[in-house]
Amino acid sequence: MEDPSPKNASSPPNWDSIDEDIFCPLCAYNLRGLVEPRCPECGFRFDWPELLDPARRLHPYVFEHHPESNFRSFRRTLWGGLRPKRFWQSLHPAQPSHPRRLLLYWLVASAVFCVVLSLSLIIPNAISLASRNRAIRQVMNTPNDPGFVKMVVQSHGSLDAYYDEIAPPVASWAFLVSLISDTFPALIPLMICYIAWPWLTFASLMVFRWSMRRTKVNPTHVIRCVVYSFDAAMCGVLLIMGVELTTLCLAPGALYYIVPVTASLIVIGSIVVMAFRVYVAYKRYLRFDHPLATIIASQIIALLGLFNILLLLGRVL
Ligand SMILES: [Zn+2]
Numbered sequence: 660m661e662d663p664s665p666k667n668a669s670s671p672p673n674w675d676s677i678d679e680d681i682f683c684p685l686c687a688y689n690l691r692g693l694v695e696p697r698c699p700e701c702g703f704r705f706d707w708p709e710l711l712d713p714a715r716r717l718h719p720y721v722f723e724h725h726p727e728s729n730f731r732s733f734r735r736t737l738w739g740g741l742r743p744k745r746f747w748q749s750l751h752p753a754q755p756s757h758p759r760r761l762l763l764y765w766l767v768a769s770a771v772f773c774v775v776l777s778l779s780l781i782i783p784n785a786i787s788l789a790s791r792n793r794a795i796r797q798v799m800n801t802p803n804d805p806g807f808v809k810m811v812v813q814s815h816g817s818l819d820a821y822y823d824e825i826a827p828p829v830a831s832w833a834f835l836v837s838l839i840s841d842t843f844p845a846l847i848p849l850m851i852c853y854i855a856w857p858w859l860t861f862a863s864l865m866v867f868r869w870s871m872r873r874t875k876v877n878p879t880h881v882i883r884c885v886v887y888s889f890d891a892a893m894c895g896v897l898l899i900m901g902v903e904l905t906t907l908c909l910a911p912g913a914l915y916y917i918v919p920v921t922a923s924l925i926v927i928g929s930i931v932v933m934a935f936r937v938y939v940a941y942k943r944y945l946r947f948d949h950p951l952a953t954i955i956a957s958q959i960i961a962l963l964g965l966f967n968i969l970l971l972l973g974r975v976l
Contacts, residue, residue: 671695672707681710684752685945686875701875703752704946710753718750721846723760734765740887741894743936747943750887756879761886768890773850775896777842778923779903782840783914788834792826799826845915848969855968857889859961860937866960867953876945884944888936895929934958 671694679692688700692709697704709715718724720739725732739746799822808818815821828835864881868874899922906917934954941950 661958670707672711677711684710684754685873685877685880687877688875702875704877708750716754717940718754718758721750721754722764723757726752726760736764736887737768737890737893740890740936743888743939744943746887747940750883752880752944752946756877756883758879758882761879761883764890765886767944768893768930769854772853772893772896775893775900776849776853777846779896779900780842780846781920782903782907785829785838786911786914788838788841789829792828792834795826796822808842848972851968851972852965853892855965856933856961857885859964860889860957862964863957863960864937864941864953867957873945873947880945884937884940887941889933889934892929895925895932899925 660674674692677691681692682688683698683701683703684705685703686698686701688698690698693699696707720732720735722729722732722736739749811818811821815824823831823833827837861878861881864885865878868878868881899918902921902925903914903918906914910917937957938950938954941947941953947953
């Protein structure tokens with residue numbers, strides 16, 4: 660049988676020796692008979708071997724393609740994304756997308772992010788609350804004002820009941836409730852930002868898809884770009900947790916000024932890294948024109964959307 664592969668990446672294949680139809684991986688346009696390696700429907704530029712070589716359709720490690728080793732493929736996908744140029748060169752639109760696996764990847768990354776974020780806020784809050792309550796109990800343990808004692812006993816039944824209410828001990832339900840009510844006002848907006856940001860980015864990129872005459876591009880590919888770029892937030896929060904635990908072990912007194920400053924820098928760094936990764940995805944994976952301008956505009960739109968969500972949340976809460 661004659662070799663259907665082109666002599667080089669841009670020369671046309673021998674269509675007479677290819678039995679199956681070959682479709683554009685972004686918009687599913689039938690490319691059979693074409694000479695130029697460019698989809699006339701969506702403008703996607705490719706090399707013929709990327710579409711014709713079946714061996715290239717399975718990615719070596721990405722989570723979507725390897726359900727047989729979930730933990731390993733998750734770890735390797737997360738790690739691979741830290742080198743976005745290499746990652747987005749290795750992943751090609753012709754490698755089929757599996758939306759359920761993609762969603763599962765995002766849900767697992769989000770669950771890990773939310774748990775680690777909660778712990779990173781709860782641990783310092785718990786230490787601070789326990790130390791405050793201990794101090795209150797020590798100061799108020801021996802009240803010498805009989806009028807005050809009488810008033811407290813009348814209103815709370817006993818001095819201990821009063822202390823348990825205003826400064827509950829660590830191993831108590833009241834302490835847990837107090838800890839949660841102290842932590843939630845910061846935790847909820849951060850979680851909402853984390854969950855909303857990638858999808859606001861996706862929505863804004865869909866707008867640009869229309870304005871750039873790339874309407875035929877399957878949205879799954881845009882979701883792929885967003886999910887494999889925004890998982891960097893998980894690495895960011897793990898880094899914050901690492902800084903927090905290290906500070907707790909080495910210099911606990913510095914916890915309340917080293918960690919907030921470091922965490923702010925890591926958050927800013929993570930946002931820049933995530934935007935850069937979407938930019939690389941748009942440049943090397945979707946091969947859009949003007950990827951930098953597109954991503955900057957999409958992030959401004961996403962940021963405005965987030966402000967609106969937080970304003971709305973502020974009114975509701
Ligand atoms: Zn196309």
